[in-house]
Amino acid sequence: MHYKKIIREYLNFNRAERRAIFVLILISILAIVIPSILAKFKNDKQPSTAKLEAVKILLAKSDSLKIYNENNDDIIDENNLFYFNPNTATINDWLALGVNETVAERIVNYISKGGKYYQQSDLLKTYGFTEKDLERLYPYIVFENIDQNKFVKNNSADKINVLENTISISPFNPNTISKEQWVELGVKEYVAGRIINYISKGGKYKSPEDLLKTYGFEQKDYKRLKDYMIFEEIVISETEQINQNNATAEKQITEINAATKDQLIALGFSNYNANGVITYRESLGGYYVLDQLKDVYKMDLQILDAALPYIKIDNSKIQKININAASFEQLAKHAYISDAVAQAIIDYRNTSGKFIVISELQKIKGMYANTFEKLKPYLTI
Missing domain, CATH: 1.10.150.320 (Photosystem II 12 kDa extrinsic protein)
Structure with missing residues (x-):
C-alpha cells in the first residue's frame, strides 16, 4: 500500500496551509455568488425606461408649474x-x-x-x-x-360700482391735489406718482381727457372721475401778467421757501412758472440752493436770472425725512426718491435694521452718488 502512503503525505497539510486553503475556497465561493446577487439586485431596483420617462415628465410639469406660479401673475x-x-x-x-x-x-x-x-x-x-x-x-x-x-366678480362695471360705493368723491382740481388724494380716489399709486411728477415739472391738465395721456391712467378711472374734475381758467396771458407786475410792483427780497404765488409773480415770474416753483418746492420739501430753481419745469431762465438778486433761502424751513421712520408714501413723495428706491429703503430697514449713519443710504440699490448728494440735505436719522 505504498501509493496510499504517498497520497497521505501529499494531502497532509500543516495549520498555516489549511488556513490558506480555507481562505482560497471562501474567495472562490464569493467570486461565484456575488455577481449573481448583484445582477438580481440591479434588476429589482432599476426602474424600466417607461417608468423613468414618466417620472421625468412629472418632474418637468412640477418645475414648470412652480416657475409659472412664482413669475407669472396671470396663473391666477x-x-x-x-x-x-x-x-x-x-x-x-x-x-x-x-x-x-x-x-x-x-x-x-x-x-x-x-x-x-x-x-x-x-x-x-x-x-x-x-x-x-x-x-x-x-x-x-x-x-x-x-x-x-x-357683485359679479368678472364684471368691470361692477368693479367701478364697488369703488364708487366705498370712496367718497368730491369735486377736485387734478392740478392741485396730492398723490395721497389720488390714491384715495381709487387711482393706482404708481399712476398717482406719475401725475404728481408731471405737475411738479410744470405740466398742467386742462381737461379730463388730458389725464388719459398719463401712462397707466385707465379708462374706467376716467369715466368714474371725469364729472368731478374742475379746472382753473387763465384770465390773462402770461406775457400780460409779467408786464403788469413789472410795471406796478416793486421787487422786494423774498424768502423762496415761504414765498406765495403773488410774491413770486411780483418778482417777475409768470403765472405758470410761479405755480411750478411752489409745486416743485412741495415735492422737495423746500429749496436749499438757488440752482434748484433751474430744475423747475419750463422755467424761464432769463426771468429767473433777473429775480435771483431778490431771492434768499432759509434752510431751516426745509422739511427733513427721517429715513428710519418714514413710510413708503413719505419717501416716494420726495422729488429725488423714486418708488423703487423708496421700497428698497423699506426693505433694507426690514432686513438690516435702522440706518446708523445717513451715508449708509448709499448701499441702497438705485441710490446713485449724484442723487444721494442732492438728497442728503433732506435726510435725518
Missing part, C-alpha cells in the same frame, strides 16, 4: 378673484388670491399683533408684497364689510 384667473378686506382676510384667502404663503403669513401676523391697513398702498409696507400683487388685487380691496354676492 381673474374670474376667481374676489373682494376682500385686508384687515380680516385669512391666510387661505390670501393664498386663493395668489399671494405667496410666506407673505400671507406676514400679513396675518401683522394684523394679529394689532396692525391695520388703512389704504391699498399700505400693503407695500409688508416685506415681499410686490407692486404687481397690488396692481392685480387693487380693484378688489375694500376697507368695510360688503356683501360679496351683490
Whole structure:
C-alpha cells in the first residue's frame, strides 16, 4: 500500500496551509455568488425606461408649474378673484388670491399683533408684497364689510360700482391735489406718482381727457372721475401778467421757501412758472440752493436770472425725512426718491435694521452718488 502512503503525505497539510486553503475556497465561493446577487439586485431596483420617462415628465410639469406660479401673475384667473378686506382676510384667502404663503403669513401676523391697513398702498409696507400683487388685487380691496354676492366678480362695471360705493368723491382740481388724494380716489399709486411728477415739472391738465395721456391712467378711472374734475381758467396771458407786475410792483427780497404765488409773480415770474416753483418746492420739501430753481419745469431762465438778486433761502424751513421712520408714501413723495428706491429703503430697514449713519443710504440699490448728494440735505436719522 505504498501509493496510499504517498497520497497521505501529499494531502497532509500543516495549520498555516489549511488556513490558506480555507481562505482560497471562501474567495472562490464569493467570486461565484456575488455577481449573481448583484445582477438580481440591479434588476429589482432599476426602474424600466417607461417608468423613468414618466417620472421625468412629472418632474418637468412640477418645475414648470412652480416657475409659472412664482413669475407669472396671470396663473391666477381673474374670474376667481374676489373682494376682500385686508384687515380680516385669512391666510387661505390670501393664498386663493395668489399671494405667496410666506407673505400671507406676514400679513396675518401683522394684523394679529394689532396692525391695520388703512389704504391699498399700505400693503407695500409688508416685506415681499410686490407692486404687481397690488396692481392685480387693487380693484378688489375694500376697507368695510360688503356683501360679496351683490357683485359679479368678472364684471368691470361692477368693479367701478364697488369703488364708487366705498370712496367718497368730491369735486377736485387734478392740478392741485396730492398723490395721497389720488390714491384715495381709487387711482393706482404708481399712476398717482406719475401725475404728481408731471405737475411738479410744470405740466398742467386742462381737461379730463388730458389725464388719459398719463401712462397707466385707465379708462374706467376716467369715466368714474371725469364729472368731478374742475379746472382753473387763465384770465390773462402770461406775457400780460409779467408786464403788469413789472410795471406796478416793486421787487422786494423774498424768502423762496415761504414765498406765495403773488410774491413770486411780483418778482417777475409768470403765472405758470410761479405755480411750478411752489409745486416743485412741495415735492422737495423746500429749496436749499438757488440752482434748484433751474430744475423747475419750463422755467424761464432769463426771468429767473433777473429775480435771483431778490431771492434768499432759509434752510431751516426745509422739511427733513427721517429715513428710519418714514413710510413708503413719505419717501416716494420726495422729488429725488423714486418708488423703487423708496421700497428698497423699506426693505433694507426690514432686513438690516435702522440706518446708523445717513451715508449708509448709499448701499441702497438705485441710490446713485449724484442723487444721494442732492438728497442728503433732506435726510435725518
